[in-house]
Amino acid sequence: MxxxxxxxxxxxxxxxxxxxxxxxxxxxxxxxxxxxxxxxxxxxxxSVAPELRSIGLYFNYSFARPWMLPLGRRLLDRPTAVPEGASVRTVSLPSEDGSFDVFIYEPLRRERRTGALLWIHGGGHILGTAAGDHSWCTEIAEDLGVPVISVDYRIGAFPLDLDDCFTALKWLHDSANSLNIDDSRIAIGGGSAGGGLAVALAQRAFDQGIPVSFQMLEYPMLDDRTGLRPDPAGRGRFAWTPTLNRMAWRVYLGHKPGLLESRPYAVPARRQNLSGLPPAWIGVGSLDLFHDENLEYARRLNSAGVSCEVHVEDGMYHGADAAMVTAITSGFRSRMIESLRPHVS
CATH class of the missing domain: 1.20.5 (Single alpha-helices involved in coiled-coils or other helix-helix interfaces)
Structure with missing residues (x-):
């Protein structure tokens, strides 16, 4: 027992x-x-430039899933401060299900008719707010002496955001006289997904006969197939990873990236004929996931007879210029502004 x-x-x-x-x-x-x-x-x-290194680079963003987006928006979609003395006002424009806002940043001293920039914020088509670019848009307006109009577009599946950007562009042309803007010098620009939207907007505007003078593209998100391709150079290790990219495109397109996509402008890199589009500047870091797709789009623009200047910032990863102020990031943004100057000033 x-x-x-x-x-x-x-x-x-x-x-x-x-x-x-x-x-x-x-x-x-x-x-x-x-x-x-x-x-x-x-x-x-x-491989990261020494002044761009930080403890935050150890954080792994690849665990993110679509169901986490509401929390991510609450945590990350925060406005930056409007610099003291800046002139900023809001205008509401109609959309299919209500309205959306545009912010108008007017330089404090502007005594003549100038061009303008329509700016589109980033966020991977799944996050972001125009208010997050208050300080950046004010900097452009003050540096160039031209109005900057930033679109607080609806976040959602294609084509909500592009429709809002197109509405804003048409409104800007229609309001050019009242805003003291030369409508032959209206440029568009954007960062990351906003850069991709700027490219899609340039394509749509060209097809519908709406003039755009220039495209200022900050590491634009152009091709849903990028996250499916191996990258021996090790790009996309920081901030915006292949996993995040695949998730964002899946949410935006409503299907897995890489599948047949017949809707015009949904994936800007898939447009076959690029001739006739406005001239462009593309800036991207050597460690950015979008490096290859950006250089390929620039090559195709130049091959189609469209002038496209490219600047590759060595040792810079995606979004570094928005995350910190260093000699590298300040220089990168100065190049962007200078590329725009002849087309709007």
């Missing part, structure tokens, strides 16, 4: 230990995964 009791106690002890062992095993597995991520990231950081 003693032997049977001892056996029963042993069996019970094993059963009781199983959950603890499972938890310990899971913790060990998670720790190993984190350690591997840290070691791989540490090696990758060696």
């Amino acid at each position: 003693d032997i049977r009791v001892a056996a029963c106690r042993t069996e019970r002890s094993v059963v009781e230990m199983k959950p603890t062992c499972l938890l310990a095993g899971a913790a060990a597995g998670a720790a190993a995964t984190i350690l591997r991520h840290i070691l791989v990231t540490r090696r990758s950081i060696a």
Whole structure:
């Protein structure tokens, strides 16, 4: 009997230990995964320009899932401060289901008719707000002495955002006289997904006969197939990863990236004929996931007879210029502004 009791106690002890062992095993597995991520990231950081390195580069964004988007929007969609003395006002424009806003940044001293920039904020088509670019749009307006109109477009599946941007562009042309704007010098620009929207808007405007003088494109998001391709150069390790890119395109298009897409302007890089589009400037970092798709689009523009200047910032990853102010990021943004100057001033 003693032997049977001892056996029963042993069996019970094993059963009781199983959950603890499972938890310990899971913790060990998670720790190993984190350690591997840290070691791989540490090696990758060696390719980042020293002044762009930060502890935030160790954060792994690839765990993000579509159901996390509402939380991400609450945490990340925050306005930047409007610089003191800047002139900013809001105008509401109609959309199919209500309205959306545009911010108008007017330079403090403008005594003559000038061109203007229609700016489109980024966020991967899934995040972002125009108010997040208050300081940037004010900087452009003050530096160039021209109005900047920033579109607070609806976030959602294609074509909500592009429709709003197109409405804003038409409104800007229609309001040119009242805003003291030369409608032959209206340029468009944007960053990341906003850059991709600017490209799509330029294509749509050209097809419908609406003039655009220039495209100022900050590492534009152009091609849903990018996240499906291996990149031996190791791009896309920081901030905007292939995993995030695939998720964002899937949410935006309503289907997996890489599938047949027949809707015009949904994926700007898939447009076959680029002739006749406005001249462009594209800036991108050498470590940016969009590096290759940006250079390929620029090559196709030039081959189609469209002037496109490209600047590749060595050692810069996606969004670094929006995250920190350094000599590299300030220089990058100055190049962007200077590319725009002849087309709007």
